Amino acid sequence: MKKTVNVAIAPLRAEPSDRSEMVSQALLGAEISVLEQREKWSLVRHESDSYEGWMDNKHWIDAALESRIIQLTAVVTRCTTTEGETIWLAAGSRIPADWTIVDEQPKWKGTADDIERCAREFLNAPYLWGGRTILGIDCSGFTQLVMGLNGVQLPRDAYQQAELGDTVSFLEETQTGDLAFFDNAEGRITHVGIILREDSGESHIIHASGKVRIDVIDHQGIYNRETGQYTHQLRTIKRKW
Numbered sequence: 001m002k003k004t005v006n007v008a009i010a011p012l013r014a015e016p017s018d019r020s021e022m023v024s025q026a027l028l029g030a031e032i033s034v035l036e037q038r039e040k041w042s043l044v045r046h047e048s049d050s051y052e053g054w055m056d057n058k059h060w061i062d063a064a065l066e067s068r069i070i071q072l073t074a075v076v077t078r079c080t081t082t083e084g085e086t087i088w089l090a091a092g093s094r095i096p097a098d099w100t101i102v103d104e105q106p107k108w109k110g111t112a113d114d115i116e117r118c119a120r121e122f123l124n125a126p127y128l129w130g131g132r133t134i135l136g137i138d139c140s141g142f143t144q145l146v147m148g149l150n151g152v153q154l155p156r157d158a159y160q161q162a163e164l165g166d167t168v169s170f171l172e173e174t175q176t177g178d179l180a181f182f183d184n185a186e187g188r189i190t191h192v193g194i195i196l197r198e199d200s201g202e203s204h205i206i207h208a209s210g211k212v213r214i215d216v217i218d219h220q221g222i223y224n225r226e227t228g229q230y231t232h233q234l235r236t237i238k239r240k241w
Helices: 112-120 139-149
Strands: 003-005 009-013 022-027 031-037 041-046 051-056 069-071 076-080 086-090 094-096 179-183 189-197 203-209 211-217 221-224 229-239
Touching: 022 041, 022 051, 112 139, 112 189, 112 203, 139 189, 139 203, 189 211, 189 229, 203 221
Parallel strands: none
Antiparallel strands: 003 031, 009 022, 009 051, 031 041, 041 051, 069 094, 076 086, 179 189, 179 229, 189 203, 203 211, 211 221, 221 229
């Protein structure tokens, strides 16, 4: 039987310890498989993207979510459970259909306009390694979440996301919603962001770097106008929708 995350945000850690690096997060209602269970910790696999990490045993229950579920699409939502308790949840959380949703939920349909509007909802969210919510998010968590809310399922890490989709050869051919990938000096993909194509023909990128921000992108990479420097070297652009 599948297990289900039963807290708003459950950290996935590299090792079975609260002091260990957080590699990702699982949100309320996420289905997981337990690969190894210990007294306090379990090695689990996040079913939606097959990502693995160690989760505190208090953060999951030995039951599947009800068949009728709703995925939340607002960056933060206030809900009331069937027991009358109030809980605040992040975008991407999955709840039973009989819970009361207090806040309006946007309907993202996967168009270029929807992808851009959804991405902009996360502007100024702080960067957090392993994060996947408005409270803290990393670059690949940001692209995975925004595209997932728009019906495009992506793997967890940037290098995995770069392996999928059709290559866009020239920046001039990009569309809003294309993903741009960047590598380090060793040629390893280490960063990803979402292309925003302007009517003027200029391209920008929205990405998580210090915070979720919008910068200029050109054939060399990401240019930060505040510092007057390039921050990331462009490797490839992929279209996934």
